[in-house]
Amino acid sequence: xxxxxxxxxxxxxxxxxxxxxxxxxxxxxxxxxxxxxxxxxxxxxxxxxxxxxxxxxxxxxxxxxxxxxxxxxxxxxxxxxxxxxxxxxxxxxxxxxxxxxxxx
Amino acid sequence: xxxxxxxxxxxxxxxxxxxxxxxxxxxxxxxxxxxxxxxxxxxxxxxxxxxxxxxxxxxxxxxxxxxxxxxxxxxxxxxxxxxxxxxxxxxxxxxxxxxxxxxxxxxxxxxxxxxxxxxxxxxxxxxxxxxxxxxxxxxxxxxxxxxxxxxxxxxxxxxxxxxxxxxxxxxxxxxxxxxxxxxxxxxxxxxxxxxxxxxxxxxxxxxxxxxxxxxxxxxxxxxxxxxxxxxxxxxxxxxxxxxxxxxxxxxxxxxxxxxxxxxxxxxxxxxxxxxxxxxxxxxxxxxxxxxxxxxxxxxxxxxxxxxxxxxxxxxxxxxxxxxxxxxxxxxxxxxxxxxxxxxxxxxxxxxxxxxxxxxxxxxxxxxxxxxxxxxxxxxxxxxxxxxxxxxxxxxxxxxxxxxxxxxxxxxxxxxxxxxxxxxxxxxxxxxxxxxxxxxxxxxxxxxxxxxxxxxxxxxxxxxxxxxxxxxxxxxxxxxxxxxxxxxxxxxxxxxxxxxxxxxxxxxxxxxxxxxxxxxxxxxxxxxxxxxxxxxxxxxxxxxxxxxxxxxxxxxxxxxxxxxxxxxxxxxxxxxxxxxxxxxxxxxxxxxxxxxxxxxxxxxxxxxxxxxxxxxxxxxxxxxxxxxxxxxxxxxxxxxxxxxxxxxxxxxxxxxxxxxxxxxxxxxxxxxxxxxxxxxxxxxxxxxxxxxxxxxxxxxxxxxxxxxxxxxxxxxxxxxxxxxxxxxxxxxxxxxxxxxxxxxxxxxxxxxxxxxxxxxxxxxxxxxxxxxxxxxxxxxxxxxxxxxxxxxxxxxxxxxxxxxxxxxxxxxxxxxxxxxxxxxxxxxxxxxxxxxxxxxxxxxx
Numbered sequence: 021x022x023x024x025x026x027x028x029x030x031x032x033x034x035x036x037x038x039x040x041x042x043x044x045x046x047x048x049x050x051x052x053x054x055x056x057x058x059x060x061x062x063x064x065x066x067x068x069x070x071x072x073x074x075x076x077x078x079x080x081x082x083x084x085x086x087x088x089x090x091x092x093x094x095x096x097x098x099x100x101x102x103x104x105x106x107x108x109x110x111x112x113x114x115x116x117x118x119x120x121x122x123x124x
Numbered sequence: 125x126x127x128x129x130x131x132x133x134x135x136x137x138x139x140x141x142x143x144x145x146x147x148x149x150x151x152x153x154x155x156x157x158x159x160x161x162x163x164x165x166x167x168x169x170x171x172x173x174x175x176x177x178x179x180x181x182x183x184x185x186x187x188x189x190x191x192x193x194x195x196x197x198x199x200x201x202x203x204x205x206x207x208x209x210x211x212x213x214x215x216x217x218x219x220x221x222x223x224x225x226x227x228x229x230x231x232x233x234x235x236x237x238x239x240x241x242x243x244x245x246x247x248x249x250x251x252x253x254x255x256x257x258x259x260x261x262x263x264x265x266x267x268x269x270x271x272x273x274x275x276x277x278x279x280x281x282x283x284x285x286x287x288x289x290x291x292x293x294x295x296x297x298x299x300x301x302x303x304x305x306x307x308x309x310x311x312x313x314x315x316x317x318x319x320x321x322x323x324x325x326x327x328x329x330x331x332x333x334x335x336x337x338x339x340x341x342x343x344x345x346x347x348x349x350x351x352x353x354x355x356x357x358x359x360x361x362x363x364x365x366x367x368x369x370x371x372x373x374x375x376x377x378x379x380x381x382x383x384x385x386x387x388x389x390x391x392x393x394x395x396x397x398x399x400x401x402x403x404x405x406x407x408x409x410x411x412x413x414x415x416x417x418x419x420x421x422x423x424x425x426x427x428x429x430x431x432x433x434x435x436x437x438x439x440x441x442x443x444x445x446x447x448x449x450x451x452x453x454x455x456x457x458x459x460x461x462x463x464x465x466x467x468x469x470x471x472x473x474x475x476x477x478x479x480x481x482x483x484x485x486x487x488x489x490x491x492x493x494x495x496x497x498x499x500x501x502x503x504x505x506x507x508x509x510x511x512x513x514x515x516x517x518x519x520x521x522x523x524x525x526x527x528x529x530x531x532x533x534x535x536x537x538x539x540x541x542x543x544x545x546x547x548x549x550x551x552x553x554x555x556x557x558x559x560x561x562x563x564x565x566x567x568x569x570x571x572x573x574x575x576x577x578x579x580x581x582x583x584x585x586x587x588x589x590x591x592x593x594x595x596x597x598x599x600x601x602x603x604x605x606x607x608x609x610x611x612x613x614x615x616x617x618x619x620x621x622x623x624x625x626x627x628x629x630x631x632x633x634x635x636x637x638x639x640x641x642x643x644x645x646x647x648x649x650x651x652x653x654x655x656x657x658x659x660x661x662x663x664x665x666x667x668x669x670x671x672x673x674x675x676x677x678x679x680x681x682x683x684x685x686x687x688x689x690x691x692x693x694x695x696x697x698x699x700x701x702x703x704x705x706x707x708x709x710x711x712x713x714x715x716x717x718x719x720x721x722x723x724x725x726x727x728x729x730x731x732x733x734x735x736x737x738x739x740x741x742x743x744x745x746x747x748x749x750x751x752x753x754x755x756x757x758x759x760x761x762x763x764x765x766x767x768x769x770x771x772x773x774x775x776x777x778x779x780x781x782x783x784x785x786x787x788x789x790x791x792x793x794x795x796x797x798x799x800x801x802x803x804x805x806x807x808x809x810x811x812x813x814x815x816x817x818x819x820x821x822x823x824x825x826x827x828x829x830x831x832x833x834x835x836x837x838x839x840x841x842x843x844x845x846x847x848x849x850x851x852x853x854x855x856x857x858x859x860x861x862x863x864x865x866x867x868x869x870x871x872x873x874x875x876x877x878x879x880x881x882x883x884x885x886x887x888x889x890x891x892x893x894x895x896x897x898x899x900x901x902x903x904x905x906x907x908x909x910x911x912x913x914x915x916x917x918x919x920x921x922x923x924x925x926x927x928x929x930x931x932x933x934x935x936x937x938x939x940x941x942x943x944x945x946x947x948x949x950x951x952x953x954x955x956x957x958x959x960x961x962x963x964x965x966x967x968x
Binding site: 058059 | 146147149150151153154156157158160161176177178181182183185186187
């Protein structure tokens with residue numbers, strides 16, 4: 021779905037700054053391997069978020085001593101995550117209602 | 125998009141190189157982490173790399189997500205096109221010059237014709253403003269003068285039009301140190317309101333402004349330096365002392381010829397003889413929602429009962445609502461259309477020739493294009509640099525064309541007869557600039573079509589297989605395209621040159637109308653009679669001046685008249701002929717006027733003394749309807765009789781009106797100032813001051829203004845000047861032929877030059893250089909000859925159809941094209957035949 025990946029990236033960054041590899045891993049773990057993140061869509065997604073100024077990037081040294089580019093949520097990104105989350109919740113509820121009526 | 129977002133994108137655009145490096149490093153780190161994780165969980169390195177995905181695809185995807193990526197590729201293509209142009213300065217210079225000349229011809233013509241043909245008139249709601257002309261229903265002749273009783277009837281009873289606003293052009297003596305004769309116009313109080321004009325500064329004239337004057341924009345700029353403090357200043361105009369109250373806006377045009385192009389505008393004197401008799405070209409405004417047809421029907425309903433009471437000759441003449449433009453520029457519109465057509469054809473010639481040149485140039489770069497295609501460039505990326513190249517050429521040419529036009533405009537204007545544009549505000553304007561650039565862009569896109577098409581269907585495979593320039597598409601498909609292109613180019617050019625020249629000849633035919641008088645070597649002397657003289661005394665003063673001047677040895681004839689042809693005014697007084705009710709404009713003259721002005725006598729004899737009159741030919745014919753004009757009697761406003769003794773030729777009273785005429789009366793007493801007309805043997809430079817001294821001696825204290833008649837009517841006489849005709853025809857023909865020659869040369873020269881490799885082989889196996897040259901020239905000339913034959917046939921067909929025929933220009937066209945083609949074939953062929961075969965072979 022359009023924008024799904026972006027919400028997931030923003031959500032994973034809410035836990036703290038992370039690099040692209042970490043973001044991908046986090047999403048996979050939290051979804052219990054339901055979502056696999058393809059790098060071919062992750063990177064354009066990150067670029068789009070950077071463009072919209074919802075995240076910023078910075079080079080840092082990772083805990084295991086490697087130079088990596090860390091992404092961090094901006095205040096605008098936090099706000100966007102809130103609206104996106106509530107939109108998703110409404111969407112999921114609506115889907116559930118529709119599917120439930122269908123079943124009866 | 126917020127400003128911050130835009131900034132982020134711009135930053136990435138500017139530092140795109142760094143961005144890419146950054147991305148590369150990030151991907152590298154990512155892969156390393158992926159491998160590390162995989163190894164620690166025992167999956168293996170290969171699996172990690174597979175899972176990571178295609179690095180190039182990821183990079184491209186990330187890069188493309190920047191919305192400016194497309195823009196970046198466009199700037200890249202523009203840079204590519206720019207480099208291609210800079211790398212071949214010869215081609216670029218020739219292309220820009222060719223296009224600049226053909227666009228320049230258009231913008232120059234447009235800077236004049238825009239005002240005449242296209243630009244809306246500077247009034248509020250200009251479509252509702254109309255001029256009243258008198259139309260003779262039988263002869264369909266038009267007259268400018270509308271009688272007062274008609275105007276009154278329309279003003280009182282017509283429901284759909286405003287009261288007629290009138291303006292009367294003339295001149296006045298402006299006292300500012302040396303008195304100077306300046307164009308001045310008097311308008312009725314409702315004039316500017318009817319037109320809906322806003323002043324540039326101050327206010328315009330309304331009722332009660334008898335002591336006020338309004339300046340034209342040009343007058344305000346030149347005489348008063350554009351000073352805003354000019355309001356309230358007093359100026360001396362003739363005998364009046366007037367207060368400046370406002371300035372007319374720049375680019376304002378009076379909607380009728382009779383109003384002229386005044387520097388000063390005053391309020392009309394309602395008691396003046398001319399105002400009481402009627403008005404020349406009165407202006408009315410249709411009320412909202414009223415159509416011209418409805419208003420015209422109502423005019424006829426109102427006027428017909430009045431006309432029925434008039435004598436037979438005038439009862440058929442009724443006022444007609446006329447389009448302002450049609451009335452202002454009756455000849456100008458025709459002239460400017462011919463000139464525009466000619467200039468448009470010249471542009472087509474330029475484009476046709478340039479298109480072929482660009483096509484051959486694209487072919488020369490087929491290998492470069494082939495490599496780009498093989499590396500995966502889409503067809504859009506392939507043709508984009510080609511299109512940008514021509515657009516760049518077009519824009520550069522438009523800029524150069526504007527520069528040429530702005531520098532040469534004044535010279536150009538001096539050579540275009542004023543009849544072509546009348547009092548329209550001409551010159552380079554924003555509209556002309558936009559038009560020029562539009563032409564440049566359009567031209568650029570037009571001649572990019574063929575090369576772009578060629579690029580789009582480029583067969584990169586054939587190129588990779590090692591076909592060379594002479595082999596690749598040039599011979600198999602392109603050759604099949606280019607040879608016919610050359611045929612078409614030559615044929616089209618010949619036809620277009622023919623068309624352009626025909627258009628110019630028709631333009632000159634419109635101009636080649638006689639003036640009806642001969643202004644050469646004639647001095648005009650404006651002098652007011654000494655103060656204190658009235659009636660007969662004034663007349664005697666002029667007679668004395670005439671006899672004094674006539675006694676000079678270098679003077680051929682002397683006369684005097686109240687209104688000279690082309691001075692803007694219609695006449696001095698309103699007269700009636702044979703007791704008809706209607707008034708007509710008459711000019712006051714003193715004996716000798718016709719000889720001095722060079723107006724022919726067609727019947728009877730010159731009027732020689734007071735109480736005698738002459739009629740102009742067309743006036744006699746239309747007003748007297750076959751009765752003998754030599755027995756007609758003219759009555760002036762005071763009822764005095766004048767016996768018609770002769771009929772004289774018509775003269776051009778107004779620059780772009782057909783020849784017309786009126787009555788001339790030799791009045792016993794002069795109420796208004798006359799202009800002395802002195803025909804001299806030669807145009808001697810000191811004559812002006814000598815004559816001025818003589819007249820000043822007769823009238824001490826009176827201002828005297830002398831000028832050569834030819835100069836005062838200035839550019840108008842150009843159209844009788846054969847030099848002007850030769851110049852216009854020559855300039856257009858030279859431009860058209862020059863462009864054709866250049867284009868042919870370029871195309872043929874290239875065709876020969878690309879075959880140097882083949883020629884090298886022929887030389888190597890023993891061909892004689894002389895034979896090679898003959899062979900190459902013959903091959904190059906064939907399509908040119910074919911094109912010439914087709915072009916000539918088409919030109920003859922068109923000429924036969926339109927009944928025009930100009931063999932001289934066709935011969936010239938043939939010679940130009942043939943010489944250009946021969947030269948273009950011979951010079952490179954000679955060079956090719958001299959190359960060292962080993963170099964040609966090694967080059968492969």
